[in-house]
Amino acid sequence: MQTLEHSQVMRRQEFSIAAQLHLLIVEDVKADVDLMILALESAQIAFTYDIAKSQSECQHLLQTQTYDAILADYRLPQFTAYQVLQLLQASGHEIPLILVTGSLGEEAAVDCIKAGMTDYVMKERLFRLPVVLKRSLQEFELRRQQQQAAARTQLQAQQQAIINHIVHAMRETLVLDEVLQITADMLHQALGLSRCLISQPNSQAQMGIYHISAATREREHLLGHECSLYPFYKDKLLRGEMVIVRDMDENVSMAVRDAAGECNIRALIIAPLLYRQSFLGGIILHQCERERDWTEQEISLVRAISDQCAIAIHQVQLFSQVQQQLHRQQTLNQISQALNSILDPDFILQEIVRLTGECFDVDRLLIFSVDTDSVQILKEWRASDRIYSMLNLQFPKSEWIDLIDPDSDFYCRRYFHAPDYSQLPSTRIRQMQVEQASTRSVLSVPIFIRDRLFGGLSLQTTNTYRTFTHEEIYLLQQIADQAAIALYNAQSYERLEELVQQRTQELEAEKLVSETANRAKSEFLSNISHELRTPLTGILGFSGVLMEQIFGSLNAKQKQYIECIHTSGKHLLDLINDLLDLTKIEAGKEELTPETLSIEDIAQACLSLFQERCRQRGLEFHLAIASEAITCTADRRRLNQILVNLLSNALKFTDTGSITLRIEQTSQQILFSVIDTGIGIALEDCEAIFQPFHQVDSGLNRKYEGTGLGLALSRRLAQLHGGDITVRSELGRGSCFTLYLPGSRE
Numbered sequence: 171m172q173t174l175e176h177s178q179v180m181r182r183q184e185f186s187i188a189a190q191l192h193l194l195i196v197e198d199v200k201a202d203v204d205l206m207i208l209a210l211e212s213a214q215i216a217f218t219y220d221i222a223k224s225q226s227e228c229q230h231l232l233q234t235q236t237y238d239a240i241l242a243d244y245r246l247p248q249f250t251a252y253q254v255l256q257l258l259q260a261s262g263h264e265i266p267l268i269l270v271t272g273s274l275g276e277e278a279a280v281d282c283i284k285a286g287m288t289d290y291v292m293k294e295r296l297f298r299l300p301v302v303l304k305r306s307l308q309e310f311e312l313r314r315q316q317q318q319a320a321a322r323t324q325l326q327a328q329q330q331a332i333i334n335h336i337v338h339a340m341r342e343t344l345v346l347d348e349v350l351q352i353t354a355d356m357l358h359q360a361l362g363l364s365r366c367l368i369s370q371p372n373s374q375a376q377m378g379i380y381h382i383s384a385a386t387r388e389r390e391h392l393l394g395h396e397c398s399l400y401p402f403y404k405d406k407l408l409r410g411e412m413v414i415v416r417d418m419d420e421n422v423s424m425a426v427r428d429a430a431g432e433c434n435i436r437a438l439i440i441a442p443l444l445y446r447q448s449f450l451g452g453i454i455l456h457q458c459e460r461e462r463d464w465t466e467q468e469i470s471l472v473r474a475i476s477d478q479c480a481i482a483i484h485q486v487q488l489f490s491q492v493q494q495q496l497h498r499q500q501t502l503n504q505i506s507q508a509l510n511s512i513l514d515p516d517f518i519l520q521e522i523v524r525l526t527g528e529c530f531d532v533d534r535l536l537i538f539s540v541d542t543d544s545v546q547i548l549k550e551w552r553a554s555d556r557i558y559s560m561l562n563l564q565f566p567k568s569e570w571i572d573l574i575d576p577d578s579d580f581y582c583r584r585y586f587h588a589p590d591y592s593q594l595p596s597t598r599i600r601q602m603q604v605e606q607a608s609t610r611s612v613l614s615v616p617i618f619i620r621d622r623l624f625g626g627l628s629l630q631t632t633n634t635y636r637t638f639t640h641e642e643i644y645l646l647q648q649i650a651d652q653a654a655i656a657l658y659n660a661q662s663y664e665r666l667e668e669l670v671q672q673r674t675q676e677l678e679a680e681k682l683v684s685e686t687a688n689r690a691k692s693e694f695l696s697n698i699s700h701e702l703r704t705p706l707t708g709i710l711g712f713s714g715v716l717m718e719q720i721f722g723s724l725n726a727k728q729k730q731y732i733e734c735i736h737t738s739g740k741h742l743l744d745l746i747n748d749l750l751d752l753t754k755i756e757a758g759k760e761e762l763t764p765e766t767l768s769i770e771d772i773a774q775a776c777l778s779l780f781q782e783r784c785r786q787r788g789l790e791f792h793l794a795i796a797s798e799a800i801t802c803t804a805d806r807r808r809l810n811q812i813l814v815n816l817l818s819n820a821l822k823f824t825d826t827g828s829i830t831l832r833i834e835q836t837s838q839q840i841l842f843s844v845i846d847t848g849i850g851i852a853l854e855d856c857e858a859i860f861q862p863f864h865q866v867d868s869g870l871n872r873k874y875e876g877t878g879l880g881l882a883l884s885r886r887l888a889q890l891h892g893g894d895i896t897v898r899s900e901l902g903r904g905s906c907f908t909l910y911l912p913g914s915r916e
């Protein structure tokens with residue numbers, strides 16, 4: 171090329187603006203060119219240059235070369251500096267155009283500057299050329315820097331606006347889909363991309379594309395697919411490094427080029443979404459059809475946005491984790507509540523599988539038991555009938571490695587987790603599970619009841635693969651613990667029930683024995699009493715006759731002995747009568763004859779019997795009858811017997827003061843209280859005195875007479891009436907015995 175022949179290289183001292191300038195000299199007079207070069211050389215400017223002598227040469231050079239400045243003569247054959255200016259503007263280069271003119275006056279030169287040329291130098295003053303050139307270059311450099319700074323500021327503002335917008339969107343919504351879609355759309359628009367995609371890892375650990383900028387043409391076609399380039403850059407992205415491809419040229423591997431070619435990708439950025447070492451996905455920028463020299467600003471924008479996105483994804487994940495935890499905690503409460511209210515082990519197991527299966531949203535849930543030599547599936551829950559049932563299957567324990575090995579995770583860490591069950595070394599059972607039961611992922615935890623392995627709970631997926639989270643593992647362990655408690659309670663309850671049943675049977679047998687013995691005793695007593703009464707009647711009758719001295723007078727000693735025989739006989743008869751009554755009641759043979767009795771009559775009978783006897787003992791006798799107490803229903807003889815008994819005791823155990831018979835009527839009962847101011851009864855004796863033959867102070871020196879049967883008999887009689895007798899007493903101050911009989915107000 172002709173221009174290249176003109177090319178020359180001049181090396182001098184370093185020029186302050188650029189190390190070496192590349193100049194275009196538009197001039198056809200060689201002497202003038204030499205003078206320009208001389209002027210520049212003398213100023214020690216290092217430069218290379220091309221010479222253009224025609225318009226076409228000038229145009230060609232401007233299109234093919236990059237220059238730092240143009241030195242142009244004003245007038246050349248057939249073209250002027252104005253045309254050079256046009257060519258320069260058309261080329262898009264922003265460099266100084268310095269007019270070197272011999273003929274042009276100052277005025278015309280100023281017009282040229284107004285038209286857009288940078289400066290001028292008169293040929294006769296060419297020594298000024300270096301100064302003018304330097305000044306022009308400095309101006310241009312300054313302008314360029316200012317433009318760059320303005321562009322940078324504009325870009326930064328633009329970036330900040332995008333980031334602000336995205337951050338705002340993140341604050342506004344916790345719907346991740348919205349945030350990511352906004353991000354993709356904004357990036358697409360801001361960077362003028364062909365596509366902006368956001369990918370996230372799916373359950374199969376592939377990078378699925380779930381968000382694509384709305385302006386993408388093949389959007390529907392790409393949505394939901396796997397990112398085909400991710401596998402090539404996986405390691406780099408996992409390390410947190412960005413993938414930046416400016417052109418799919420030979421620097422890029424063939425495989426990548428092929429994959430990129432399928433989607434017409436020429437330039438590419440993949441920014442990893444990384445939050446504290448955990449990989450959450452990537453932002454993918456595609457430039458189709460043309461290469462793209464991604465600028466530093468663009469790269470830093472993508473980096474900043476990917477950081478924000480990672481935070482947003484993490485936040486949303488955190489939020490949904492909290493929600494999930496809450497939901498699971500509620501489920502756990504529900505499960506423990508449900509289990510605590512059941513005592514049937516079979517039902518407990520059924521409820522566990524049902525509630526847990528629903529809670530974890532798996533396909534199948536099993537409860538299995540482990541005994542000495544086999545593992546059996548006891549209960550099962552399935553998300554649908556289409557899922558293969560494993561219920562009641564039984565396997566030899568020896569084949570279930572995880573259960574027999576005491577070093578297994580199942581034993582040591584209390585869980586067994588296989589996100590891809592088919593990847594485990596194959597055994598007969600595993601093969602059956604994978605092939606027949608379509609088991610994909612498994613999470614099993616043991617159920618220990620009091621440190622003894624009962625079996626376990628097993629969550630299984632059959633359609634998809636699933637990696638269970640730590641929270642899920644922990645929750646399942648908690649459910650297993652609850653199950654263990656519920657099962658233990660149920661087992662204890664069952665054992666308790668057995669014990670109660672056994673004890674009841676024993677008691678019933680004992681009761682039968684004692685009832686038989688009691689009946690025999692009662693029969694014996696009633697027979698013997700009867701047999702005793704006949705001779706006693708004789709003793710009493712004959713001693714009575716003797717006492718009357720009809721058959722001759724008795725001396726003092728004889729009289730004393732006969733009287734003693736008579737009193738002892740009477741005492742014995744009382745005793746026998748009471749005994750007979752008691753045995754009759756206990757044998758259930760006593761029959762009452764209830765009738766309506768007048769309270770007034772009853773009270774008067776008591777008065778006539780006891781008033782005189784009290785007076786003789788120096789005691790007062792009071793009657794206190796409430797006006798509502800009119801009648802009562804009772805067996806007359808037995809009611810009298812009870813009252814006489816209580817009043818006799820009061821008389822017997824009272825030396826000074828009074829005895830009161832108080833009769834009251836409540837809504838449901840009628841109350842007869844015998845109140846005395848006698849010796850009283852210690853609290854600890856108050857219940858025992860109702861036992862037959864129990865007497866307080868029953869030693870040999872006992873000062874009070876009595877059989878010890880009165881109260882026992884009275885209480886039995888009261889109970890036969892449907893009532894009772896109670897006592898309140900204070901030692902040394904007196905007692906109050908109350909007889910309650912059923913009977914409502916009239």
Ligand code: ADP
Pocket residue numbers: 819820823846848849850851859864865866867875876877878879880881882905
């Ligand atoms: P007893 O024939 O001995 O009176 P009871 O069964 O009637 O037999 O009474 C049992 C015992 O209860 C009496 O021996 C006496 O110790 C005590 N007791 C009964 N009534 C009174 C009372 N009003 N005051 C003090 N102690 C009484």
